[in-house]
Amino acid sequence: MTFVIRRFLVTIPVLVLVTVMTFSLIHLIPGDPATVILGQEATPGAKAALRHQLGLDRPAPIQYVSWVWGVAHGDLGNSLTDRTPVSTEIIQRLPVTVELAIGAFLVAIFLAIPLGILSALNRGRFLDYIAMLFAFGGMSIPPFWLAIMFILFFAVRLHWFPASGYVPLLQNPRANLAAMAMPMVATGIREAAVLMRLLRSSLLETLSQDYIRTARSKGIRRWAVILKHAVRNALIPVVTASGLTIAGLLGGIVITETVFSLPGFGRLIVEAVYQRDFVTVQGAVLVSALFVIAVNLVVDVSYAFLDPRIKL
Amino acid sequence: MHASFRQPTRILSLVAIALTAFMAFGTWTASIGRMAPPGARSNAPHGTITISLSADPPTLDPAYSSSLYDRQVLNNICDKLFDLNAKGKIIGDLVTHTTLSKNQKVYTFTIRKGVRFTDGSALTATAVKFNLDRDRQPSSTRASELSFVKSVKVLGRYSLRVTLSQPFAPFISILTDRSGMIVSPKAVKSEGDQNFRNHPVCSGPFMFQSRVKGDSITLVANPHYWRKGEPKVKKLIYKIFTDPITAAVNLQSGQVDMTDAVPATMLKAIQSNSKLRVVNKSGYGYNGIYLNVKAAPLNNVNVRRAIYWAIDRKKITQVVFGKTAHPGNSPFAPGDLAHDATDKVPARNVKLAKQYLAKSHLTGVSFSLLIASGDPIGAQLAQIVQSELKQIGITVTIQPEDFGTLLNTTEVTFNYQAAALGWSGRPDPDQNIYSFFYTKAALNSSQYSNPTVDKLLNQARATSKASKRRSLYDKVMKILDNQVPYVFIYHQDNVFGMSRSLKGFTYVPDGMIRVASMSKT
């Protein structure tokens, strides 16, 4: 269990630092936050009340501890715009984002695995170049431009999908999938490009290893060899990399939700930014970071279980 | 090796199948866009109407609301003391009988019997008094327009007396809007005064059900509504589209049944669509730019005068709004009783503008202009203004801000220099000018204060003689044209795009969409 324990231990300072960084965001505001939020004309009483509400009237360490205490109990503060609890707003928006993330991820694996295998098997030849072009292209295409092009061709010109408008999955699955199809593909393509390159290099490395050559020398048909041994082993680094790409996926989701007007977590952040709702931005940022840390932790620990070479 | 040729083929065929599946899926869902909305067939009280709003209503509470978008929703949740008919004439709604004393200072209202709020409590004269008192509190945005109300007394279960400090011509007109909306006192007490807006309770045709901030508001029919046969639909959904072009696209694809605005560029496309129609009528409102007279460099009156002459009102209106607005230079739209020849729109005068700027003795004049974010039309207008001011040497920075935040900035914090904000307009001229230019009034975003203007405005609202009022307002406008706390640019039409499947819509000049009598075939 040494590896797992060590991995958990390393996470603790990171968690602390993430909370400290998020907490100090509000202190980046030039000037007095209470004046910025309430205005010059506000009564001193109102400003004092707001400062108390935001926890700005006590020494920093105490503020921090009480803020973390609140967070541990699910209290992320109240939105500055309409006083609803930030945690409620986030939970309300999560289903959309989760659905989009899962869809995008599926699209990504669906594209990345075949193309990655193709490209590694045909290294240096024409198909490899095509696949690599897709990889570079997918990484370089501005995701918001891709989304707009999708809208232009599939919604406006071909009328295959609606340009915007979200319907909850349970309410009307057909309309929901119609609205989510383009966003999922648009987000997934970028992830696919990143994953494809990883799979390709990982597969190339695996294919050159001794135990593969041993298996081939035993005469099993080549495709069985590849599919069974190499891909499984090559997928391990890709799986762990998926943990890393979660952060990138969340970023892509922010853009996609904005372009397609989906009422998800990503768009909540953008709206809170437009509204200068510092409290909501803080809460959402923290949730994102915690989520990324959690996913990475899970992925790393699973990797330890999957790869027999790691001493647990 | 032959296997290597099979490999790519297998995988390529997999990808091809996937692409075909994707396209088939696309065709299958293609009908989504053209699918008739649910409840399209029957005439019974069923179905859902979806209306798009150009901004998320910030405050669904008549006592604290200052946005047109609040009004749209509140008009379908709450009953009012008075209402307007299609011709713009005032009719009773919750008030069934009115008497006015000879000195024009005492109103006696008879309240409609048997009306209940949706939380079960009864709508009595006591409830009306509660609302009027609440609206007169200093923190209410209704306080300025009710400043002449001296006292409100309950005479009987359904009888109320309102005493004014002096005659007040616009009083009944004011009661056709938010000051006349009656909310449930029981709900205010249980939710809390500041929290009521998150779950408003009234007696109107629809009830508030739920809301996703920035996205939608869902209302459901009030089964105990006192008007029999109304509402005609079961559900009313407001969808927020800050971009009127996106809203229009959604109208075309059937995602929404009606839009609260149609950009000039899409007018022809919607009109030529056989499934849709456009209602384009001039309204009472005005639009332009607030100049915060307490914030440098706009505290310098010559800078403000320079801006007044540097703007090309006619060109801007024509380019940005085409047939959906008229250029304007006052709060009084054509058709308003106070509108006359003195409200003529001046031509752009760059030379005069530069002269005033020189008189200000300021160099490097610059300021930031707040606009509502997400609205490309507003952004377009702001950039034209920016360019026109650049030509006389003023640098403008455009700062987009969420609409609700914009209202907060221009009404509460005043942390701004200039803001592009307008007013949806009311039938009575007092309602279009008093709260905006009277010292410390609720909507006086310019923070303008002029005792002469205050006196004239009070005189104008105290008399009901039209000619006298008109001349008083002329005097006010002469001062405002000289002091420029606000740059008037245009009078917007009320333009609605709607599906022809919507029946029962009656246009009322206040621009409110009253859904109670509307149904969908």
Next chain:
Amino acid sequence: MSIRLGEQASESAAVPEESEGVGRRGLLARFLRHRAGVAGAIIVLLLVLVALTAPLFAPYNPDYQDLNAILHAPSHAHVLGTDDLGRDELSRLMFGSRVSLEAAALSVFIAILIGIPLGFIAGYYRGFWDEWIIMRVVDALQAFPFLILALALTVFLGPGLVNASIAIGIGFSPGFVRITRAQVLAVSNQEYVDGARAIGAGDLRIFRSYILPNALAPILVLTALSMAAAVLAEAALSFLGLGVQPPTPSWGQMLSVAQNYITLAPWLAYWPGIAIFLAVIGFNIFGDGIRDTLDPRMQL
């Protein structure tokens, strides 16, 4: 363990290479043989050229509003059409390259400014400050999804080109920290560094003569790749309205306007996106080419 940018470089550390003259000329020849890398370099050069010469060659002033020519389709007068204020798309596209390059360069500069010194300290001095402070801060920073971090920073710092670049630069610095640290770790393990220290060479000298030349390779690659990512990031922030403010033309912001008019003027949506795409892929392929030239085994 988790694959992170730069960490793998420490597992298969680059063998320190000769930094003398003969090697350099050989390197250039090697680079020129790498066709993709050359293509990338050409694109980057073209981009810089357009940015530098835009004031000379642009047909119109990018701010000039011809209010009678709003949303015109491509024509003889306006080769790529006009936007919602009658401004020439082509001119705005050309001037937009200046913004993209400026913002990207500033961002990467800030990332390097923060990242390399920290990476050096972490790798060279080791111990508590290395493992538990600097690297954990880097871990924490990378836990925030990049765009979300940039968005949050613009709320608190305010919009604009400089603030957006600062936000992006902070977001990119962890990569530079890791790369520098990895290289420092690799090199300082070599015997000749011990030898140099034995004869009295100071830390700064060791950094300059031994570590820096060998760390240069991965840093150069990461710089090129970061330029690509920075162009994309600035475009994303401007698309959301949080980067460059009007009337300054920025490709991201032009796309945002184009989306509004997608049914009325679809041509506005093509070119800014293609421009961003070319800039990004140019830097990406260029960086890839540098990597293949200097050390194909480098995992970045």
